[in-house]
Amino acid sequence: MAEPDIERLSQRHILTSRLQLVPFTANHITDTYIGWLNDPSVTRFSKHRSRSHDRASCEAFLKTFVGSDSFFWALELQDDSYRHFGNMVAYVDRPNSTANLTIMLGEEDLWGHGYGLEAWNGGMTFLLDEVGLRKVWAGTMATNAGMLKIMKNSGMISDGVRRREYMWEGKEVDLVYMATFRGQA
Numbered sequence: 001m002a003e004p005d006i007e008r009l010s011q012r013h014i015l016t017s018r019l020q021l022v023p024f025t026a027n028h029i030t031d032t033y034i035g036w037l038n039d040p041s042v043t044r045f046s047k048h049r050s051r052s053h054d055r056a057s058c059e060a061f062l063k064t065f066v067g068s069d070s071f072f073w074a075l076e077l078q079d080d081s082y083r084h085f086g087n088m089v090a091y092v093d094r095p096n097s098t099a100n101l102t103i104m105l106g107e108e109d110l111w112g113h114g115y116g117l118e119a120w121n122g123g124m125t126f127l128l129d130e131v132g133l134r135k136v137w138a139g140t141m142a143t144n145a146g147m148l149k150i151m152k153n154s155g156m157i158s159d160g161v162r163r164r165e166y167m168w169e170g171k172e173v174d175l176v177y178m179a180t181f182r183g184q185a
């Protein structure tokens with residue numbers, strides 16, 4: 001397969017039936033957005049739970065994508081509001097043709113409406129079919145029921161477990177990996 005044109009692909013708007021995944025820009029760094037990253041219920045299952053964020057840390061994170069092979073998307077509703085309600089990141093490992101896909105929905109009133117799965121499927125299809133990667137994988141705590149469902153419902157298959165990887169809310173928790181492959185039957 002020909003080398004993907006990452007610069008062009010990173011500018012793509014990925015449309016799903018109700019959402020769009022657009023390149024994350026400095027304009028997305030609002031007080032609301034910074035608030036998500038400091039909200040314990042949003043970061044409950046994330047490594048961000050033990051960090052605090054401000055505008056400078058968000059800008060520094062955005063900068064890490066300049067010139068990289070990875071993708072950082074803002075998730076927006078495709079309605080009159082174009083409300084920014086979450087993010088997705090695909091950390092691409094070009095030599096191995098893989099990506100680690102991650103998602104965070106910051107607006108809690110939009111949880112449980114199928115937006116997470118819809119965005120996930122849109123990102124996964126883009127990475128496999130347009131970027132041409134071989135494998136897309138994800139990892140989550142065994143206690144993150146919503147994320148596990150998204151991984152399974154998107155067709156990902158088991159890709160291993162790191163036992164007792166995290167201390168989470170006073171107990172040892174496994175880190176569960178799942179993956180999907182281009183052309184997977």
Ligand SMILES: CC(C)(COP(=O)(O)OP(=O)(O)OC[C@H]1O[C@@H](n2cnc3c(N)ncnc32)[C@H](O)[C@@H]1OP(=O)(O)O)[C@@H](O)C(=O)NCCC(=O)NCCS
Binds near residue numbers: 041046117139149
């Ligand atoms: C986890 C997250 C992405 C789920 O997104 P979402 O849009 O609410 O999920 P969906 O509506 O697409 O739901 C997918 C499935 O998970 C279920 N689900 C969603 N949240 C759930 C929860 N907290 N507990 C149990 N099941 C849940 C839904 O009922 C649905 O199940 P179904 O297929 O049987 O109908 C979102 O809640 C989130 O971003 N949370 C904070 C950040 C986070 O945890 N990110 C993942 C870090 S690895």
